[in-house]
Amino acid sequence: MAVTRRSRTIAAAPEAVWELIADPHHLPRWWPGLARVEAVLEGGFTQVMLTRHGRAVRAEFRIAAPDPGRELRWSQVLAGSPYESVLRSSEIAFRLEPAEDQTRVTIEHRQRLRGWSRTGGWLLRRATRARLDQALGGLADAAS
Secondary structure (H helix, E strand, O other): OEEEEEEEEEOOOHHHHHHHHHOHHHHHHHOOOEEEEEEEEOOEEEEEEEOOOOOEEEEEEEEEEEEOOOEEEEEEEOOOOOOOOOEEEEEEEEEEEEEOOEEEEEEEEEEEEOOOOOOHHHHHHHHHHHHHHHHHHHHHHHHO
């Protein structure tokens, strides 16, 4: 399993950061490569990303908030998606830790690849690290 974890302290109250993370409508403001969010329902949403060639790629997620205001998880629905042939599972977890007028945000992305590859996990973690760093930077900008 490829596990990538990134953290950053954001100069905003935990409530403001939680509002950005918990409401999928805010995602295009801070999640990298996201064009728009569709089909936002209680407990789920669909991300629409654009490839370098302008083609739309959809990713459907289910939302779980094990500890509202502090922890949130997105589980990607892989069945019938373009990711199904590459991934067995994909889950993103957000944890917020208050620190005075700031919030320590940790994003952890757990992905299980389908099949075996000597370098696949390493390459996946490397790309995921860059995307999570961009997400934390976008979140910091959106929260300020």
